[in-house]
Amino acid sequence: MSTTPARPVISPTERDSAGDGRPESPPSIRHSHSRGFGMGFVIKLVLMALINAFGLFGILSAWAAESWGILVFLLLALIAADLVYFLPTRRMLPAKYLYPGLIFLLVFQIFVVLYTAATAFTNYGDGHNSTKQAAVNQLTRTYEQRVAGGQEYPVSVLNADGDLALATVRDGRVLVGSAHQALSPVEGATVTNGAIDAVPGYDILDYGQVTAAHEAVMDLRVPVSDDPAVGALRTDDGRTAYPYTPTLVYDEQANAMVSDDGTVYADNGQGAFVSPAGEELRPGWRVFVGLDNFAAIFDPAILGGPFVSVTLWTFAFAILSVALTFFLGLLLAMLFNDKNLKFRNVYRAIIFLPYAFPAFLSILIWAGLLNADFGYINQVLLGGTNIPWLDNPWLAKVSLLLVNLWLGFPYMFLVTTGALQSIPSELYESADMDGAGAVQKFRSITLPMLMVAVGPLLIASFAMNFNNFNVIYLLTGGGPQDLESTTGVGATDILISFVYKIAFAGGANDYGVASALSILIFIMVAVVSALTFRRSRALEEIN
Numbered sequence: 051m052s053t054t055p056a057r058p059v060i061s062p063t064e065r066d067s068a069g070d071g072r073p074e075s076p077p078s079i080r081h082s083h084s085r086g087f088g089m090g091f092v093i094k095l096v097l098m099a100l101i102n103a104f105g106l107f108g109i110l111s112a113w114a115a116e117s118w119g120i121l122v123f124l125l126l127a128l129i130a131a132d133l134v135y136f137l138p139t140r141r142m143l144p145a146k147y148l149y150p151g152l153i154f155l156l157v158f159q160i161f162v163v164l165y166t167a168a169t170a171f172t173n174y175g176d177g178h179n180s181t182k183q184a185a186v187n188q189l190t191r192t193y194e195q196r197v198a199g200g201q202e203y204p205v206s207v208l209n210a211d212g213d214l215a216l217a218t219v220r221d222g223r224v225l226v227g228s229a230h231q232a233l234s235p236v237e238g239a240t241v242t243n244g245a246i247d248a249v250p251g252y253d254i255l256d257y258g259q260v261t262a263a264h265e266a267v268m269d270l271r272v273p274v275s276d277d278p279a280v281g282a283l284r285t286d287d288g289r290t291a292y293p294y295t296p297t298l299v300y301d302e303q304a305n306a307m308v309s310d311d312g313t314v315y316a317d318n319g320q321g322a323f324v325s326p327a328g329e330e331l332r333p334g335w336r337v338f339v340g341l342d343n344f345a346a347i348f349d350p351a352i353l354g355g356p357f358v359s360v361t362l363w364t365f366a367f368a369i370l371s372v373a374l375t376f377f378l379g380l381l382l383a384m385l386f387n388d389k390n391l392k393f394r395n396v397y398r399a400i401i402f403l404p405y406a407f408p409a410f411l412s413i414l415i416w417a418g419l420l421n422a423d424f425g426y427i428n429q430v431l432l433g434g435t436n437i438p439w440l441d442n443p444w445l446a447k448v449s450l451l452l453v454n455l456w457l458g459f460p461y462m463f464l465v466t467t468g469a470l471q472s473i474p475s476e477l478y479e480s481a482d483m484d485g486a487g488a489v490q491k492f493r494s495i496t497l498p499m500l501m502v503a504v505g506p507l508l509i510a511s512f513a514m515n516f517n518n519f520n521v522i523y524l525l526t527g528g529g530p531q532d533l534e535s536t537t538g539v540g541a542t543d544i545l546i547s548f549v550y551k552i553a554f555a556g557g558a559n560d561y562g563v564a565s566a567l568s569i570l571i572f573i574m575v576a577v578v579s580a581l582t583f584r585r586s587r588a589l590e591e592i593n
Contacts, residue, residue: 379462405460
């Protein structure tokens, strides 16, 4: 008679520390687990040490630059990283995978959108890109003249608790002066071969330190004497100084710049000093302007006319590009979906080649092919005709659509090929039994089933073409340009290239208006995408 072997007795000390009644692993297994955990912990410790070191460096740099927003973000991000990766709790396990992506989302998406939105409500641009104090310093530095017959002063730059000063040697004595004190002799300074070795109470800056504090050194003005007419020393290199007298000074009580001829340039409240005659001093400074940038966009006398025409063409370009590439890709996919077609894989590979080739090179090649004077299409294919493919407004738009079709249809061919293969063949067999024709099967089966799979891709393609800067910039540059427009807008400019010209190529570099336009683009794409996604939900019932 067989007997059941006795169940081994497990002592309390052999039970799991969690108290669940399960026996602990054998010593050999426990040893291997602890060794693996130890190696992983060491790797994590090294990585977190590097992250903390870089984070601490960023915090100290932000502190030195007085960038308090960046400092607070880095501090919170560093604390959160240490908590997520060092707290011994299972609740933090999902956060360990989500934390890196969340940080990148905040830095490269949320921050960019918020900063752009904040800039849209300012006058930020050329001449208004800094603070009021920086503008005053720049104006004072610009509007000054060198004293006629003024002597050259070999100088050394000194530092005393963060305050800069200049030292020079005159008649065997060392003279030291700062922005608040004229040059005066000091006791205890030592000079060797005409060079100052030491000044009591000051540190002499070497060349590297002078270079690091270049802006502060250039802003430093040291009165030569108590007589303002003698001028103040200014140095650009930290080695040689000359006396200058200002022709424009800032009156703090009047909050205005006053020239030597008595003209008063008052603060106009819009980031600039303006004279009674309307003359504006540059540079100005950044100020909050509210909705002025948006008003300028919709004002027909400023940007309203070009904005409307560019917006209409942007929508037409994006919609036509998506439609043309989708239907051409679908047509080719359906043609090569026939299993009886020989060498169909070779044909598919050939069709995919334009998508595999770098897009910017393809665009530049097409720009050369379509050149009106020496392009291959005009000179060879059309026998020397002179068709202005890129110089006529309407032909340039057609050329853009054709080139974009060449670049985009292989992608649509690829995705529709995969989508066609996923449609059950039973549906077509049932349709054949019911006597449905090719057009009816396409309309009732193929297209609805395709839209379920590729609908989100079409929305993404629309958003991409809505902001397709590369093809516009490389093929036409937004041209042909409207010579009567002061904005530099051309017939083929879309909104994103219009933003580029306002921000970087328009002469004024108006970042505030460009940011406002960027916010409008974001809203347009978001609204169209939301409406399209909402509409596409109805197709999910077909799946």
